Amino acid sequence: MLIDILTIFPAMFSGFLDESLVQRAKEKNLAQIRIFNLRDYSGDKHKTVDDAPFGGGGGMVLMLEPLHRALESLAKQEEEKSSTSIILTTPQGERFSQKKAFELSLKGHLIIICGHYKGVDERLKMLHPLEEISIGDYVLTGGEIPSLVIIDAVVRLIPGVLGDFESAQTDSFFEDILGPPQYTRPAEFDGLKVPDMLLSGDHEKIKKWRRKEALKRTLQNRPDLLNWNELAEEEKKWMEENEEKEKSE
Numbered sequence: 001m002l003i004d005i006l007t008i009f010p011a012m013f014s015g016f017l018d019e020s021l022v023q024r025a026k027e028k029n030l031a032q033i034r035i036f037n038l039r040d041y042s043g044d045k046h047k048t049v050d051d052a053p054f055g056g057g058g059g060m061v062l063m064l065e066p067l068h069r070a071l072e073s074l075a076k077q078e079e080e081k082s083s084t085s086i087i088l089t090t091p092q093g094e095r096f097s098q099k100k101a102f103e104l105s106l107k108g109h110l111i112i113i114c115g116h117y118k119g120v121d122e123r124l125k126m127l128h129p130l131e132e133i134s135i136g137d138y139v140l141t142g143g144e145i146p147s148l149v150i151i152d153a154v155v156r157l158i159p160g161v162l163g164d165f166e167s168a169q170t171d172s173f174f175e176d177i178l179g180p181p182q183y184t185r186p187a188e189f190d191g192l193k194v195p196d197m198l199l200s201g202d203h204e205k206i207k208k209w210r211r212k213e214a215l216k217r218t219l220q221n222r223p224d225l226l227n228w229n230e231l232a233e234e235e236k237k238w239m240e241e242n243e244e245k246e247k248s249e
Contacts, residue, residue, distance in 0.1 A: 001030065001031050001032070001105075001107065001108060001109070001110065001154075001155075001158055002031075002032050002034070002108065002109045002110070003031060003032070003033045003034070003109075003110045003111075003112065003151060003154075003155075004033075004034050004036060004074050004109070004110070004111045004112070005033070005034070005035050005036065005111075005112050005114065005147055005151075006036050006038050006067070006070050006071075006111070006112065006113045006114060007035065007036070007037065007038060007114040007142075007143075007144055007147070008037065008038050008039060008049060008114070008116060008142075009114075009142065009144055010035045010036075010037050012144045013035050013144070013148070016148050017033055017035075021152070021155060021156050021161055021162070022151065022152065022155050024161060025155045025158060025161045028160060028161070030155075030158050030159075030160050030161055031155050031158060031161070033151070036070060036074075038062075038066055038067065038070060039066070041065075041066040041067075041069040041070040041073070042065075042066050043065055043066070043069075048063070049062060049063055049066045050062050050063060050116070050117055051063055053118060057118075059117050059118040060117040060118060061117060061118050061119060061120065061121055062115070062116055062117060062119065062120040062121065063121060064120075064121035064123050064124055064127075067113065067120060067121075067124050068124065068127055068128075071086065071111065071127075071128050074111055083107055083108035083109055084107065084108070084109040084110075084111065085104060085107050085109070085110050085111070085131055086111045086113070086128055086129060086130050086131065087104075087110060087111065087112045087113065087130070087131050087132075087133050087147075087150065088113045088115055088120065088124075088130045088131070088132050088133070088143075089112065089113065089114055089115045089133055089134070089135075089143030089146040089147055089150070090115045090119060090120075090132050090133070090134060090143070091134050091137075091139060092119070092132055092134065093131075093132030093133040093134040094131070094132060094133055094134065095134055095135075095136070096133050096134065096135045096136075096146075096149065096150060096153070098153070098176075099176070100133070101150070101153035101154050101157060102157055104150070104154045105154045105155075105157035105158055110154070112143075112147045112150060112151070113130075113143070114142055114143030114144050114146075114147050115142065115143035116142045116143060133146070133150065134146070135149050135150070176225055176227065177214050177215060177218040177225055177226065178214060178217045178218045178221060178222055178225070179214055179217075180209075180210040180211070180213040180214040180217065181213055181217070183195070183198060187199060195209075197209045211235070212235075212238050215231075215235060215238060215239060216238075216239075216242055219239060219242065219243075
C-alpha cells in the first residue's frame with residue numbers, strides 16, 4: 001500500500017513513522033509512506049496555502065489551488081484510480097471506525113489531506129472525490145494527529161504486518177463489539193487468579209468463553225454497539241441471563 005500525506009507540518013510525522021508496526025510494515029515493503037509539504041505546491045514566493053474566508057468571519061481557510069495542484073500531481077502517479085481513496089481529516093466527516101479502517105486497508109493508495117484552520121475551500125470536493133473522516137467529536141489544532149490515527153489503524157490490518165492476524169481479529173471493534181478480558185503470567189498474583197477456563201487448554205471452550213465475556217463487556221460499557229439481530233440465539237440467551245443476574249444482585 002502507498003500512503004501519501006499532505007500537510008503543512010511534515011516534521012510532526014518523523015518519530016511516529018519510524019516506530020512499532022508502521023516501521024515493520026515499511027521494512028517488509030508492505031507499506032510505503034510519503035510526506036508532502038503542501039507549501040511546496042503554493043503559487044507564490046511566500047508559499048501561501050491559506051487565506052481569509054469570503055464573507056468575513058474569524059479564522060483562515062486552506063486555499064483551493066495548492067491542494068488541487070498536489071492532488072493532480074499525486075493522481076498522475078497512480079494508474080488504477082479505483083484503488084485510490086482521497087481522505088480529508090475534518091470534524092464534519094464520517095466517524096472513523098474499525099469497519100472503515102478495514103475498508104481502507106483493501107485500497108492500494110491512500111492520500112490523506114491534513115485539514116487545518118476553518119477547513120478547506122469547498123470547491124475542492126467538486127474537483128476531487130474526497131472521503132471526509134473525523135476521529136471524534138472534539139477539536140484539534142490540525143489534521144496531523146487524526147491522520148496518524150488512521151494510518152496506525154489501517155496499516156496493522158494489511159496482511160503480513162501482524163505476525164499473527166488472529167490478534168487483529170480479536171481486537172475491540174473488529175466485529176463491532178469490545179474485546180474480552182485478557183490475562184498473562186503469573187497465573188496468580190496477590191491472591192488474584194486467572195479464570196480457570198483460560199488454563200484449561202480446551203480451545204473451543206476458551207473461544208466461547210471469550211465471546212461471552214466480550215458480549216458482556218460490550219453490554220456494560222458500550223450497549224450502543226450491539227446489534228441484537230446479528231446475535232446467535234445462544235448469545236441472546238447469554239445476554240438475557242446476564243441482565244437477569246445483574247438485576248438480582
